[in-house]
Amino acid sequence: xxxxxxxxxxxxxxxxxxxxxxxxxxxDPDRCIKVLRTDENRTIRLNKFSLIPVWARxxxxxxxxxxxxxxxxxxxVGNLMSRHFPxxxxxxxTDLGPGLELDLVRDRDGKISRSLRELLSKGHSLETxxxxxxxxxxxxLDHVILTRSLLDHNLAAQDHGNxxxxxx
Numbered sequence: 001x002x003x004x005x006x007x008x009x010x011x012x013x014x015x016x017x018x019x020x021x022x023x024x025x026x027x028d029p030d031r032c033i034k035v036l037r038t039d040e041n042r043t044i045r046l047n048k049f050s051l052i053p054v055w056a057r058x059x060x061x062x063x064x065x066x067x068x069x070x071x072x073x074x075x076x077v078g079n080l081m082s083r084h085f086p087x088x089x090x091x092x093x094t095d096l097g098p099g100l101e102l103d104l105v106r107d108r109d110g111k112i113s114r115s116l117r118e119l120l121s122k123g124h125s126l127e128t129x130x131x132x133x134x135x136x137x138x139x140x141l142d143h144v145i146l147t148r149s150l151l152d153h154n155l156a157a158q159d160h161g162n163x164x165x166x167x168x
Contacts, residue, residue, distance in 0.1 A: 006033065006094045014112055017153070019062050021096070024104060024112070033092060033099040034063055063100040067091065070102075077143050084139050084168050105168050107159040113168070117152035129157060132165040 008023050014032075015022035025031040070088040073081045081087070086103040093099075105113040120126070140147070158166040 004093070006092055006099065008033065008035065008094045008096050008099070019060075023099075025101065030104055030106070031089065031101055032104040033094060033101050034066075035094055035096045035099040036061065036063060038097070063091070063098065067100055073143075073145060077145075080143075084136055084166070086168065105156045105158050108161040109159075113156040113158040115153050116155045116157050116167070119157050120152065128163075129165050129167065132157065132167045136167040 006026060008026070011023055011026065013021040013023050017037075019037055020034045021037055023033050023035070025033050067088055067090070070081075070085060073085055074087070082103065086105065089101040089103075091098050092101050107113050116129070119128075139145070156168045158168055160166065
């Protein structure tokens with residue numbers, strides 16, 4: 001983990017998930033930082049009425065898991081991974097706690113790429129992304145990459161213009 005504290009508290013996240021907040025890196029607009037949410041509205045894996053006592057519940061760190069999985073892909077696939085996965089630059093210290101620094105996916109126009117869920121909810125049809133899905137599926141098969149998290153809110157659709165998209 002890098003030593004310099006990165007200040008995010010006064011910054012608006014561009015993405016809010018069930019367990020993490022995602023910020024544009026204040027020193028590098030081509031990278032993002034994901035930090036674990038600590039607020040009461042975050043998604044908690046086991047509810048308070050679980051039969052499993054609090055002391056026995058598994059603690060899940062999305063950042064640690066993502067960093068490990070991306071490192072495995074990087075080791076096996078090399079730099080080709082950046083076609084469909086962000087490069088991981090490790091953990092950084094932020095004023096919101098440890099953060100995972102990743103490449104930030106941007107569209108041709110420089111805007112942050114949106115999730116597939118957001119694009120579909122704004123009127124894009126699945127057919128728009130057929131070629132991108134075919135390429136993504138081929139990439140996963142060619143490199144024997146297995147994943148359990150192919151959910152529409154976890155996939156970014158990068159717009160290259162002229163109807164060309166990449167799923168990341």
